[in-house]
Amino acid sequence: MNRRTIRNLKLGLNATYITGLSLALLIFYLAPFGFMVFTSLKTSGQISALGSPIWPAKSASFDYNGASTEIYKVPVANCAGFDANDTAIKNLAAVKKGRQQTTFVDPANLEAGEFICKVSWRALDRPWVWAAAWENYTEVWKAINFPRLMWNTTYYAIMTEIGVLFSCTLVAFGFSRFRFPGRDFLFTILISTIFLPGFVTLIPTYTFFQKIGWVGTWLPLIVPSFFANAYDVFLLRQYFMTLPRELDEAAMMDGAGPLRILWSVIIPQAYPALVAITVFHIVFAWNDYFGPLIYLSTNRQAWPISVALPIFNGIYGSQPQLIQAGALMAIVLPLCLFFVAQRFFIHGIVVTGVEK
Amino acid sequence: MLEQLNKLPRLPTLAAFRSLSPLARREMQHGMLFISIWIFGFFAFTFVPMVATLFFSFLNLKITDGILSTPDYAGIENYMRLVKDPLVWSTGATPGSFWVTVRFGLLALPVGIIVPLILALLMNSPHLKGQMLFRTLFYMPYIVPFVAAIYLWGGMLNPETGWINRTLMYFGMAKESVPLWANDESWVYPAYVLMGIWGVGNAMLIMLAGLQGVPTELYDAAKSDGANGWQTFWNVSFPMISPVIFYNVVLSIVGLFQYFQVPLVVNQGTGRPGGHTFFYNLYLYKTFFTYQDMSYGSTQAWFLFLIVLLVTLVLFSTAKYWVHYSGEAR
Numbered sequence A: 001m002n003r004r005t006i007r008n009l010k011l012g013l014n015a016t017y018i019t020g021l022s023l024a025l026l027i028f029y030l031a032p033f034g035f036m037v038f039t040s041l042k043t044s045g046q047i048s049a050l051g052s053p054i055w056p057a058k059s060a061s062f063d064y065n066g067a068s069t070e071i072y073k074v075p076v077a078n079c080a081g082f083d084a085n086d087t088a089i090k091n092l093a094a095v096k097k098g099r100q101q102t103t104f105v106d107p108a109n110l111e112a113g114e115f116i117c118k119v120s121w122r123a124l125d126r127p128w129v130w131a132a133a134w135e136n137y138t139e140v141w142k143a144i145n146f147p148r149l150m151w152n153t154t155y156y157a158i159m160t161e162i163g164v165l166f167s168c169t170l171v172a173f174g175f176s177r178f179r180f181p182g183r184d185f186l187f188t189i190l191i192s193t194i195f196l197p198g199f200v201t202l203i204p205t206y207t208f209f210q211k212i213g214w215v216g217t218w219l220p221l222i223v224p225s226f227f228a229n230a231y232d233v234f235l236l237r238q239y240f241m242t243l244p245r246e247l248d249e250a251a252m253m254d255g256a257g258p259l260r261i262l263w264s265v266i267i268p269q270a271y272p273a274l275v276a277i278t279v280f281h282i283v284f285a286w287n288d289y290f291g292p293l294i295y296l297s298t299n300r301q302a303w304p305i306s307v308a309l310p311i312f313n314g315i316y317g318s319q320p321q322l323i324q325a326g327a328l329m330a331i332v333l334p335l336c337l338f339f340v341a342q343r344f345f346i347h348g349i350v351v352t353g354v355e356k
Numbered sequence B: 001m002l003e004q005l006n007k008l009p010r011l012p013t014l015a016a017f018r019s020l021s022p023l024a025r026r027e028m029q030h031g032m033l034f035i036s037i038w039i040f041g042f043f044a045f046t047f048v049p050m051v052a053t054l055f056f057s058f059l060n061l062k063i064t065d066g067i068l069s070t071p072d073y074a075g076i077e078n079y080m081r082l083v084k085d086p087l088v089w090s091t092g093a094t095p096g097s098f099w100v101t102v103r104f105g106l107l108a109l110p111v112g113i114i115v116p117l118i119l120a121l122l123m124n125s126p127h128l129k130g131q132m133l134f135r136t137l138f139y140m141p142y143i144v145p146f147v148a149a150i151y152l153w154g155g156m157l158n159p160e161t162g163w164i165n166r167t168l169m170y171f172g173m174a175k176e177s178v179p180l181w182a183n184d185e186s187w188v189y190p191a192y193v194l195m196g197i198w199g200v201g202n203a204m205l206i207m208l209a210g211l212q213g214v215p216t217e218l219y220d221a222a223k224s225d226g227a228n229g230w231q232t233f234w235n236v237s238f239p240m241i242s243p244v245i246f247y248n249v250v251l252s253i254v255g256l257f258q259y260f261q262v263p264l265v266v267n268q269g270t271g272r273p274g275g276h277t278f279f280y281n282l283y284l285y286k287t288f289f290t291y292q293d294m295s296y297g298s299t300q301a302w303f304l305f306l307i308v309l310l311v312t313l314v315l316f317s318t319a320k321y322w323v324h325y326s327g328e329a330r
Helices: A003-040 A044-048 A135-143 A146-177 A183-195 A199-211 A219-227 A230-242 A246-253 A258-269 A271-287 A290-296 A305-315 A320-354 B014-018 B022-056 B077-084 B097-123 B131-143 B146-156 B163-170 B188-199 B201-212 B216-224 B229-257 B261-266 B280-289 B294-322
Strands: A057-059 A061-064 A067-075 A089-096 A102-105 A115-117 A128-130
Touching: A003 A320, A003 B097, A003 B131, A003 B146, A003 B163, A044 A057, A044 A320, A061 A089, A067 A102, A135 A146, A135 A320, A146 A183, A146 A219, A146 A230, A146 A258, A146 A271, A146 A305, A146 B022, A183 A230, A183 B022, A183 B229, A199 A219, A199 B022, A199 B280, A199 B294, A219 A290, A219 B022, A230 A271, A230 A320, A246 A258, A258 A271, A271 A305, A271 A320, A290 A305, A305 A320, A305 B146, A320 B131, A320 B146, A320 B201, B022 B294, B077 B294, B097 B131, B097 B188, B097 B201, B097 B229, B097 B280, B131 B188, B131 B201, B146 B188, B146 B261, B188 B201, B188 B261, B201 B229, B216 B229, B229 B294, B261 B280, B280 B294
Parallel strands: none
Antiparallel strands: A057 A128, A061 A067, A067 A089, A089 A102, A102 A115
C-alpha cells in the first residue's frame, strides 16, 4: 500500500468512528421518542402484563374452524405424536383446554390435525404478536377535548405573535436607524432585562391583574406581548443593522417618512429575521406553562395544552399508554413547524447567541 | 449579546441634548417615538412592579379569604424572617430550599455546558458524515414543549417499565439495585438533569456556530507547531468560543436560580422525596400562591434578585481573565 492509500484508509476510519459515535449518541438521545410511540400504542392489558415486550403487542390467537383460539408456547415432548426427548417449543393453538391435558392444533401444520398434550394450559406462556392500539389516540382526543386545547393554544400563540411582531419591529427599528444621545444606554437596559428573575415583578403584576378582573382571561398574557421583549428586539435590531442604509436614504429623498421606510424598505428585506421570531414565538407559546397556569387555571374553557396535560396526567396516572398518547399529540404540531422552518430557526439562534 | 453589557454606556449629559441640531433633534424625536413602546412596557411591567415588590417587602401584606389585609409597616422584619427561615437554610437533616437550588445547580451547570460543547465539537468534526442531519436531529428535542418532555422522560425513568432501568437490568443490574429516579433522594437530581438534557440543542447550535467561526489559519498554525488535538482545543478553539461559553454560563446560572417548573410538575411541588426538590423558587411560588403572603413572597423575590445580580456581577468581573473577545466590538 502506498502512503496515499494509508492516509485515505485512516480518514475513512476516522469518519466511521466519529459518525458511528454520533449515531450511537443520537440513538440514546432520541430513544424517548421511541418509548413514547411504542407505549402510546399499547393496550392497558399489555401494560399490566409482566414480561410483555417493549413494543405494542397482544397475545397471539388463531382462527380455527371459525372460532378464535389462543396460542401457547408448548414444549412438544409432552404431546402425542412427538419424540419424548424433543426439546422444541412450538406455538400451538389450544382447541380444547383441560386441567390435565389440552387438545392443540399446529397453525403451521394443519394437516397434522388435532393432538393431545399432557400439559396444563394455565402453566404455559403465550407468544406476543405486533398489535397497535390506535384507539388510545381517539380516547385521549375525546378525554382531553383535544380540538379545544389546540384552538386555545393556537389562539394564545397567534394573539401574542401579533403583539410581538408589531412591537418588536417598531422598537428594533427605533434602535437601529436613529442616532440620539442615550440610545445605547437604553439598549443596555433592554438587554439586561433578560437576566431579571421573573418573580421580582410577578407579585404586584399578578395582584394588579386580579384587581382589575383580568385573572381568568387571556388579557394578562396577551397585553404585555404588545410592549416588546429583549430577545426579539435584539434579533431584529441585529438584522436591521446589516441592511444597507442607501435604500433608506433614497426613500427619504423621495419624501418618505420613517413609517413608510420601515414598511416598504426595511420589512421586505428583513423577512428571514421576521420568520425566525415568528417560529420562535410559536414554540415559546406552545411551551409556556407558568403564565397560563397562574392566569388561566380558574377558567377551564381557556386551558392551553401545557396546562391541561398535567391535569390529565393526574387523572389517568395509572394508564401510561394514554399519557404518552397525549404527550405525542401535544408535540406533533411544534415538531412539524420545526421541520418546515428549521433554516430560519437555526439562523435566528445563531444570531442571538454568537453576535455580541 | 453580552458584550453590550460588558461596557456599560454612560448616561448622556444634558449638554449632549442641548447641542443637538434641529435635524438631529427630529431624528431623536422619531427614534424615541418608536422606542417609547418598549419604554412604556418597561415601566409598566418591569420597573414599577420591581419597585412595588421592594415596597411590599417592608410591609405586612397578606390575603385572607380573598381580602387584602390593611398594610402596616414591618421594617426589616421580613428580611429577618428570611435570614432565619429553616425552609430556606438547612437545619440538621432537612435541606433548605436555597441549598437545594445551589446543590442541583452544581450538578446541572457543568452538564449543561459540557454536553452541548461535546456535541458541538462532534458536529464540527470534518470526519462527520451527514452533519446537517445530525445537527437538526440533536436540536429537535428542544422544540418539544417542556410539559410533554417531562411525561416522556417520566416514562423513560419509570423504575419498573422505563427503558433506562430495563437497559440497566438487561446489562445485569439486579432488580433491587436499579435507581428509583424521581422517587429517590440521591437519584432525583440526575433524573432532572436527564430531563433537562433535551434542552441542550440551543447551546449546542450556538457553540457550533462559534466553532465554525474560528479562522482556519489558527488551526493550520497550531498544526504546524505540532499541537495535538487537546492542545488545539485548549489553546485555539476554547479561547475563540469563550464568549459563547460565557453567554451560556451566565444564562444557565440565571436560569438555574429560577428553577422550579420541573419539580412543580414532576413531584407536584411537594418537595418529595424528603424535601430534596423543594427549590427556592418553588418556596417563593407557594408563599405567594398557596399561603398568599405577599410581603414575604416579595422579600424572597428581592433576595433572589439580589443574589442573581451579585452572581452575574461576579461572573462579569471574572470574564476578563478567561473570556477572549477578538476584534472590535460592533
